[in-house]
Amino acid sequence: MLELKDVHAQYGAIVALRGVSIAVAEGELVALIGANGAGKTTTLATVAGVLRPRSGAIRFRGADIAGLAPEAIVRRGIAMVPEDREIFPALTVEQNLRLGAFIRRDRAEYARDLDATWARFPILRERALQPAGTLSGGEQQQLAIARALMSHPRLLILDEPSLGLAPKLVDQVYGLIKKLHAGGMTILLVEQNVTQALRVADRVYLMRMGRVEAEGTPEYLRRRVDVEGAYFGKATANGGPPPAGHGGAS
Amino acid sequence: MIQALAFVVDVLSLGSLYALMALGLVLVYGILRLVNFAYGELIMIAGYTLYLLNGSPVPWLVMAACAVVAAVLASVLTERVAFRPVREKSLTAMLITSFAVSTLFQNAALLFISPRARVVPLPDLFSESLVVGGLFVPIRDLIAVAVTLIMLAAFTVLLNRTVLGIALRAAADNFRMTRMLGVPANLIISVAFAISGLLAGTVALFWLGRTASVTPGIGLEPLIVAFVATVLGGLNSLVGAVVGGYALALITVGINTFLPQVLVDYRQAFAFGLVILILLFRPEGLVWTGRHSRT
Numbered sequence: 001m002l003e004l005k006d007v008h009a010q011y012g013a014i015v016a017l018r019g020v021s022i023a024v025a026e027g028e029l030v031a032l033i034g035a036n037g038a039g040k041t042t043t044l045a046t047v048a049g050v051l052r053p054r055s056g057a058i059r060f061r062g063a064d065i066a067g068l069a070p071e072a073i074v075r076r077g078i079a080m081v082p083e084d085r086e087i088f089p090a091l092t093v094e095q096n097l098r099l100g101a102f103i104r105r106d107r108a109e110y111a112r113d114l115d116a117t118w119a120r121f122p123i124l125r126e127r128a129l130q131p132a133g134t135l136s137g138g139e140q141q142q143l144a145i146a147r148a149l150m151s152h153p154r155l156l157i158l159d160e161p162s163l164g165l166a167p168k169l170v171d172q173v174y175g176l177i178k179k180l181h182a183g184g185m186t187i188l189l190v191e192q193n194v195t196q197a198l199r200v201a202d203r204v205y206l207m208r209m210g211r212v213e214a215e216g217t218p219e220y221l222r223r224r225v226d227v228e229g230a231y232f233g234k235a236t237a238n239g240g241p242p243p244a245g246h247g248g249a250s
Numbered sequence: 251m252i253q254a255l256a257f258v259v260d261v262l263s264l265g266s267l268y269a270l271m272a273l274g275l276v277l278v279y280g281i282l283r284l285v286n287f288a289y290g291e292l293i294m295i296a297g298y299t300l301y302l303l304n305g306s307p308v309p310w311l312v313m314a315a316c317a318v319v320a321a322v323l324a325s326v327l328t329e330r331v332a333f334r335p336v337r338e339k340s341l342t343a344m345l346i347t348s349f350a351v352s353t354l355f356q357n358a359a360l361l362f363i364s365p366r367a368r369v370v371p372l373p374d375l376f377s378e379s380l381v382v383g384g385l386f387v388p389i390r391d392l393i394a395v396a397v398t399l400i401m402l403a404a405f406t407v408l409l410n411r412t413v414l415g416i417a418l419r420a421a422a423d424n425f426r427m428t429r430m431l432g433v434p435a436n437l438i439i440s441v442a443f444a445i446s447g448l449l450a451g452t453v454a455l456f457w458l459g460r461t462a463s464v465t466p467g468i469g470l471e472p473l474i475v476a477f478v479a480t481v482l483g484g485l486n487s488l489v490g491a492v493v494g495g496y497a498l499a500l501i502t503v504g505i506n507t508f509l510p511q512v513l514v515d516y517r518q519a520f521a522f523g524l525v526i527l528i529l530l531f532r533p534e535g536l537v538w539t540g541r542h543s544r545t
Binding site (some may be wrong): 048049069070073074075080086088090095098099100103147 | 416420423424427428429430432433434435
């Protein structure tokens with residue numbers, strides 16, 4: 001469904017991605033893990049159209065989407081829940097959701113979607129007319145996910161959904177992610193919380209220094225002793241041959 | 251008592267114009283982080299439209315509508331022709347472009363019309379006054395307050411009840427995220443410039459009404475006023491722009507009223523000095539939204 005091939009990107013003079021290749025198949029939950037600065041969020045930024053890749057290809061459902069504007073990418077069916085949730089604090093919960101459905105023009109359909117959202121997120125219904133800035137961290141995360149779902153995405157991108165949440169809330173958010181995945185949603189997840197990511201993902205990419213360093217099933221990556229090390233940026237990945245399908249190009 | 255009433259009327263009427271101007275400036279700033287220095291020229295354009303229509307048989311209200319439409323068109327076209335091509339480059343490029351556009355408009359007026367003041371037509375109503383308990387209240391001032399209230403009400407409804415308005419508020423808060431929800435950048439920016447032009451065009455009718463004339467440089471004062479009002483109110487907040495507008499009017503009229511006669515010539519220095527003092531204590535402006543500014 002989504003395929004990145006040898007994507008290079010940089011912020012000004014700082015090279016952030018050095019040939020990233022990843023793929024997400026329909027219905028799959030793929031996680032990108034790695035230390036701070038490994039290039040996970042940058043990879044998402046290139047997919048979401050926020051950062052134009054310098055070279056490489058990004059294909060979504062067969063079409064090249066590299067360099068398209070963010071608004072064009074949503075219309076193709078990719079919705080993003082960014083790292084800091086980025087809800088609009090001054091807007092009410094319902095107004096946030098209304099914007100999530102901006103690309104959907106049918107009012108009756110919107111009303112149905114809203115009802116479905118209220119059923120799925122009862123707490124948001126209670127807070128519907130409150131400014132979103134008054135919500136707790138966990139509620140804001142729910143709102144950010146609910147807002148992304150309003151566009152009926154084919155691919156949902158989640159950037160650090162557990163960041164800054166209490167453990168109980170992390171479980172709650174991951175419960176939701178699992179449920180969405182079980183319902184057939186294709187999900188690309190970036191997560192520093194490796195334990196959580198390995199628990200839900202079908203496949204995992206380990207990133208480091210702007211490259212994909214390892215790729216495989218959660219079990220495979222769990223076995224790799226240097227996951228933890230790479231995560232904290234200490235150990236080097238010399239514990240064996242690189243796994244098959246490793247897409248780093250340098 | 252009469253003095254107090256006169257004071258209130260002055261603050262409200264002047265504050266209304268300041269508030270509308272500030273709102274137009276902050277609306278664009280919120281989305282593009284651009285202080286549009288060509289904004290004052292919209293008042294000039296509205297003024298020259300009135301001047302060019304002078305003597306035509308159409309009623310004044312039609313001329314006024316044409317003037318406002320001219321300001322809206324000029325605003326939208328400026329964005330399309332001048333700002334859009336440099337938008338992705340840098341903020342500095344846009345800022346310099348805004349100076350260039352301002353200079354261009356002013357020089358076009360100098361070249362094609364005249365450096366001298368030109369008379370703009372005004373309705374008779376603008377020179378009439380109501381007598382309230384011995385106080386002469388210019389009807390123009392009352393209309394300015396009424397029009398401002400109507401526009402603010404309409405603006406509030408737009409921003410709270412329509413999808414486009416909600417998208418505008420969202421874009422002013424976090425433009426990148428708004429785009430990631432599918433809101434087209436060009437649409438939002440065009441609408442912001444159109445509203446900004448509408449506000450400037452409306453202010454122009456009353457601003458020009460004070461002197462009944464227009465000059466190429468007429469836009470400078472309203473621009474500075476709007477800029478100071480937005481800084482005073484808080485550059486990130488639409489409510490702040492309105493509050494800043496009225497606060498600046500309160501300061502200006504207050505200083506005009508209470509400053510000893512010998513110092514009246516320095517009233518602007520006093521007014522802006524006071525603004526500096528306020529900002530020293532509240533650098534974020536009077537209305538702080540608690541949001542972090544974006545990069």
